[in-house]
Amino acid sequence: MFGKRSETDSSANGRAITPVQATASSPAMDELVPDVVAEAPVLAKTEPVANLEEKVVEESVRTSEYYSVKTTVFNALIDTIDLAQLSQVEKSVARDEIRDIVTEILSIKNVIMSISEQEELLEDICNDVLGYGPLEPLLARDDIADIMINGAHTSYIEVEGKMLKAGIQFADNAQLMNICQRIVSQVGRRVDESSPICDARLPDGSRVNVIAPPLSIDGPCLTIRKFKKDKLTLAQLENFGSITPEGRTILEIIGRVRCNVVISGGTGSGKTTLLNCMTASIDLDERIITCEDSAELQLQQPHTVRLETRPPNLEGEGEITMRDLVKNCLRMRPERIIVGEVRGPEAFDLLQAMNTGHDGSMGTLHANSPREAISRLESMIMMGGFSLPSRTIREMIVGSVDVIVQASRMRDGSRKITHITEVIGMEGDVPTLQDLFVYEINGEGEDGKIIGQHRSTGIARPKFWERAQYFNEQHRLAKALADAETGTGFGNNNEEASFV
Ligand SMILES: Nc1ncnc2c1ncn2[C@@H]1O[C@H](COP(=O)(O)OP(=O)(O)O)[C@@H](O)[C@H]1O
Numbered sequence: 001m002f003g004k005r006s007e008t009d010s011s012a013n014g015r016a017i018t019p020v021q022a023t024a025s026s027p028a029m030d031e032l033v034p035d036v037v038a039e040a041p042v043l044a045k046t047e048p049v050a051n052l053e054e055k056v057v058e059e060s061v062r063t064s065e066y067y068s069v070k071t072t073v074f075n076a077l078i079d080t081i082d083l084a085q086l087s088q089v090e091k092s093v094a095r096d097e098i099r100d101i102v103t104e105i106l107s108i109k110n111v112i113m114s115i116s117e118q119e120e121l122l123e124d125i126c127n128d129v130l131g132y133g134p135l136e137p138l139l140a141r142d143d144i145a146d147i148m149i150n151g152a153h154t155s156y157i158e159v160e161g162k163m164l165k166a167g168i169q170f171a172d173n174a175q176l177m178n179i180c181q182r183i184v185s186q187v188g189r190r191v192d193e194s195s196p197i198c199d200a201r202l203p204d205g206s207r208v209n210v211i212a213p214p215l216s217i218d219g220p221c222l223t224i225r226k227f228k229k230d231k232l233t234l235a236q237l238e239n240f241g242s243i244t245p246e247g248r249t250i251l252e253i254i255g256r257v258r259c260n261v262v263i264s265g266g267t268g269s270g271k272t273t274l275l276n277c278m279t280a281s282i283d284l285d286e287r288i289i290t291c292e293d294s295a296e297l298q299l300q301q302p303h304t305v306r307l308e309t310r311p312p313n314l315e316g317e318g319e320i321t322m323r324d325l326v327k328n329c330l331r332m333r334p335e336r337i338i339v340g341e342v343r344g345p346e347a348f349d350l351l352q353a354m355n356t357g358h359d360g361s362m363g364t365l366h367a368n369s370p371r372e373a374i375s376r377l378e379s380m381i382m383m384g385g386f387s388l389p390s391r392t393i394r395e396m397i398v399g400s401v402d403v404i405v406q407a408s409r410m411r412d413g414s415r416k417i418t419h420i421t422e423v424i425g426m427e428g429d430v431p432t433l434q435d436l437f438v439y440e441i442n443g444e445g446e447d448g449k450i451i452g453q454h455r456s457t458g459i460a461r462p463k464f465w466e467r468a469q470y471f472n473e474q475h476r477l478a479k480a481l482a483d484a485e486t487g488t489g490f491g492n493n494n495e496e497a498s499f500v
């Protein structure tokens, strides 16, 4: 079926293939099966193969013998099959084809293996040829947040906030490097000794970083932030206790009434998740343009354009920065601009956009408090080489940003929205902030869980009140603020989610 198969007829050298294999459904197989019945002993039984996908390889320690058999079979397979052609057919067809050939090779080479070993080998080889080798079982799991491979023999996963050993192994660093190369080449990039750092994305949207020797000393390091198909929603954040029902309503209103929002937080504090949640309240008819380093956001609105930056190529050319994207965005008649993460001089362009009729724009940045978010914005603009006096920059920030939402990963592993803060003006040279909603920590329970509560600060008329009126949201807003103050919401009883 795949070109070279017919040659293998003769390479079988008259050695036999068991009749059992004739039951395999591939037409190519039928023509291969000779009349002779052979001795190949262990293969005399076969097993349905349907549930292969569900098999999760946990802690399977493989012997060097296993790897040597695998290498033999693998090499024979590569000789037999036309990989280029194989990559063009559907995965399930290709899988069946490989399955047939591997079974045949095992029989020809008289390899003694139990059925389960054979299944494992088949799965392994299919993963190597068609996918990302030992990574496949981890990629198939939806409960994993991060995969961290530190060289061929050490790997970890993060599941529900906890770091666990992954129990997978690569044959050696060369195989790992090969897989890294395969991943990054799919997005037109390269990773090798001369360019040992690379960011990429898997077809499912997962974010990938590779750092290879000589920079990483003990073999290539591969880090994958798995793409969550079902992104968290504000309702889920509420269930987890990250926010109260009133806080959630306030965030929904802020998102809907076109406040300019900066989401601030540390690494892994849930900034991107929160940004994604807040975009859910944007009206369906708005034209939104997203700019990201690696596309993560999943907007529900039909009129969305997604843009992604590009790193320089091997010759150091062709880089498209976030700033290029945000500037270009302004020429695309956006109604809202969403910047995944503001890290540098694009801060200036985003603020300008916010200031010039693109209200409702949003972005995240790395800071530990709303006030720090303001100074981060200021220093990003200063470092971008704009020779503006510091006061002008601050005025620009105050004139552009309406709300700062702070996300935090607490020391017990839970994630909370700790501040919803308005930027209201300047007092002298200092921007004035006004907290609407805060999370107060009261202590720590015996189980190490943080005890605290969300509460409103008693502001009844936030600065965006008029906007809320314009969108006819003022009653909902007033009610949420009042309820938050009196603490009628169930969220105030410190419900802590089991999810950390
Ligand atoms: N409120 C939350 N409760 C529980 N898990 C969360 C919460 N917010 C985010 N997460 C999870 O935390 C991880 C990191 O979130 P992410 O939004 O990518 O962080 P950041 O953008 O700040 O680096 C993701 O796996 C995400 O699903």
Ligand SMILES: [Mg+2]
Binding pocket: 271, 272, 273, 341
């Ligand atoms: Mg992020």
